[in-house]
Structure formats: structure tokens, C-alpha cells
Amino acid sequence: MGSPGELAELLDREAYLADEGLATVAFLALRMGRPLLLEGEAGVGKTELARTLATVLGAPLIRLQCYEGLDGPQVLYDWDFARQLLHLKAAEAGGVTDAARLEGEVYDRRFLIARPLLKAVETQPSVLLIDEIDRADVEFEAILLEVLSDFAISIPELGTIRAERPPVVVLTSNRTREVHDALKRRCLYHWLEHPSFDREVAILLRRLPACSATLAEQVARAAGRLREAGLVKPPGVAETIDWTEALLTLGARELDPDLAAATLGALLKHREDHETVLGNGVFGDLRG
Structure with a gap:
């Protein structure tokens, strides 16, 4: 691909509609x-972009889902202690007593478990x-920075494993905390907004061919209003797609209020938000 426009076209073929800013930074x-x-509210398409890039590039997607307490062995590599122990027992049964030989065999590559970062370094091409x-904890960012600096991982028993071709790396954040400036400086940055009305309609029609233009417009208008209603978790694009699919499954061609209320669980995932929409009159005016 020779330009952001060409990349946008390739993404579009996989039903991902990227605006000019996102296509350019990607x-x-x-x-x-x-x-x-990529930062932005949940459900705006951050993770989906990485998946679609992997498809466009014909590369496997290696996903590292972050959480509190994530550490080195969980993201870099670990040794398969159970298999190492079995190997030692088999060697002993076979009469092998050379300690140096046993140690060398135990720390052979075949007993190494590659976690996501090592997998990405070893797999060419790949999307990480x-x-x-x-x-994740702030301490995890230090591990990540070290790997991203030269895409190499040092294993004391085996040496350094270096990527022949660095993976494409996409990081996502819902901004529950600030990512450290040192990591941000290493990256190109883009904030994903909720899509405009016209773009959301286009996304719904692209992802759900059975959806009528009327229903897509009504759902997009409803989603836009709900995002301004002070909800605990406003709906993202992922939720509007799920909601539209639920409506289509029940045979909807337009946004019927009763049917929409019955399928609201596909759109809103907090009890408080259901109460706000159903009890404060927000839902009654969704059709626009």
C-alpha cells in the first residue's frame, strides 16, 4: 500500500471504515x-483495528490482554517445569548422571513456553x-519499553532472541489511568472518537447488509443521543452493531420502541443505564 487512502480501502474491504485521521496514523x-x-472510549473500534490490520497484512494476530498484576513470565516466557521434570526422571531411568549434560538438556528451547511478547518477536510477520x-501496572510498562526498543528478548539460559522483522504493534487504552510519557514517546498516538452520525450509519450498513437504511439511521440517532445522556457506560460502535443485529434477529425493519426496549440488553450493560433510559424518558424519544 502506498498511501493512507489505499490502506483505508483495504480496511474497508474487511468492513472496517477508518476516517482519514485514523487511516493516516495507521x-x-x-x-x-x-x-x-490508540486511546478512546470502550467500543469505538480500537481492538477491531488491530484485528483488521492482521487480516489486511496476512499476518497472525498475537493478543496480550492486560490486567493488574501482569509480570514478566506471563508476557515474555516461562519454562515448562513439568516437562523438564519428566525429562530428568527419564534421564535418570536411562542411567544418565552427567549433571552438566542434564542441565543443558533441561534448558533446551523445546522446554521454553513462549508468551505473547516472545511469540511476537519470533513470528514474522505478526501483529501484536x-x-x-x-x-496493567506501571511496572509492566518498563518491561514493554525494553522489548519495544529493539524487539529483542534476553533469556539467560539460551541467549538473546531478536526479531528478524519487527511485529506491527497496536496498543489500546480506555484511559482508566494515564499511560507513562516514556511509552507514549515511543508510539504514534491517536484518539478514537465515537463516529459521526453518517459514519455510524455507514458502519451499520457495511457490517449488517440485511439492515435497512431507515433502521440504521434510527439506531445511529438513538446511540448518539444516549452518548449525551450521562450514562454510566455510553454505547460504543460495538454495542450499536450488537443492538442492530438483535433487532434484525427479531425481524425489525424500523426502531419500534417496544421491541427496542426488549433488546436494550444488547446496547446497555449497566442496570443504572437501563433505569435512566426507561425511567427518565430518554428511551421514549429514541426514534427521532
């Missing part, structure tokens, strides 16, 4: 070999998705 990340940090990095 193109630059690919061309410059820089990680791409580091999802919801804001959920």
Missing part, C-alpha cells in the same frame, strides 16, 4: 515501524495487540 505506523497507541494497557 499508515505511518506501518511505514515508520512505530507502535500505534497489547489490549487495555491502562489496566
Whole structure:
């Protein structure tokens, strides 16, 4: 691909509609070999972009889901102690007593368990998705920075494993905490907004061919209003797609209020939000 426009077209073929800003920063990340940090509300398409890039590039997607307490052995590598122990017992049964030989055999590559970061370094090409990095501890970012600096991982027993071709790296954050500036400096950055009305309609029609233009417009208008209603968790694009699919499953061609209320669980995932929509009159005016 030679331009952001060409990348946008390739993404569009996989039903991902990227605006000019997102297509440009993704193109630059690919061309410059820089990680791409995507921030924004949940459900705006951050994770989906990484999945779609993997499809477009014909590369496997390696996903690292972040959470509190994540540490080195969980993201880099670990040794398969059970298999090592079995090997030692088999060697002893076979009469092998050479300690140096046994130690060398135990720390052979076949007993190494590659976690996501090592998998990404060893797999060419690949797309490494580091999802919801804001959920991990700050200490994890230090591990990540070291790997992203030269895409190499040092294993004391085996030496350094270096990527022949660095993976495409996409980091996502819902901004539950600030990502450290040192990591941000390493990345290209883009904030994903909720889509405009016209773009959300286009997304619904692209992802759900059975959806009528009327229903897509009514759902997009409803989602836009709900995002301004002070909800605990406003709906993202992922939720509007799920909601529309639920409506279509029940045979809807337009946004019937009763049917929409019955399927609201596909759109809103907090009891308080259901109460707000159903009890405060917000839902009654969804059709616009």
C-alpha cells in the first residue's frame, strides 16, 4: 500500500471504515515501524483495528490482554517445569548422571513456553495487540519499553532472541489511568472518537447488509443521543452493531420502541443505564 487512502480501502474491504485521521496514523505506523497507541472510549473500534490490520497484512494476530498484576513470565516466557521434570526422571531411568549434560538438556528451547511478547518477536510477520494497557501496572510498562526498543528478548539460559522483522504493534487504552510519557514517546498516538452520525450509519450498513437504511439511521440517532445522556457506560460502535443485529434477529425493519426496549440488553450493560433510559424518558424519544 502506498498511501493512507489505499490502506483505508483495504480496511474497508474487511468492513472496517477508518476516517482519514485514523487511516493516516495507521499508515505511518506501518511505514515508520512505530507502535500505534490508540486511546478512546470502550467500543469505538480500537481492538477491531488491530484485528483488521492482521487480516489486511496476512499476518497472525498475537493478543496480550492486560490486567493488574501482569509480570514478566506471563508476557515474555516461562519454562515448562513439568516437562523438564519428566525429562530428568527419564534421564535418570536411562542411567544418565552427567549433571552438566542434564542441565543443558533441561534448558533446551523445546522446554521454553513462549508468551505473547516472545511469540511476537519470533513470528514474522505478526501483529501484536497489547489490549487495555491502562489496566496493567506501571511496572509492566518498563518491561514493554525494553522489548519495544529493539524487539529483542534476553533469556539467560539460551541467549538473546531478536526479531528478524519487527511485529506491527497496536496498543489500546480506555484511559482508566494515564499511560507513562516514556511509552507514549515511543508510539504514534491517536484518539478514537465515537463516529459521526453518517459514519455510524455507514458502519451499520457495511457490517449488517440485511439492515435497512431507515433502521440504521434510527439506531445511529438513538446511540448518539444516549452518548449525551450521562450514562454510566455510553454505547460504543460495538454495542450499536450488537443492538442492530438483535433487532434484525427479531425481524425489525424500523426502531419500534417496544421491541427496542426488549433488546436494550444488547446496547446497555449497566442496570443504572437501563433505569435512566426507561425511567427518565430518554428511551421514549429514541426514534427521532
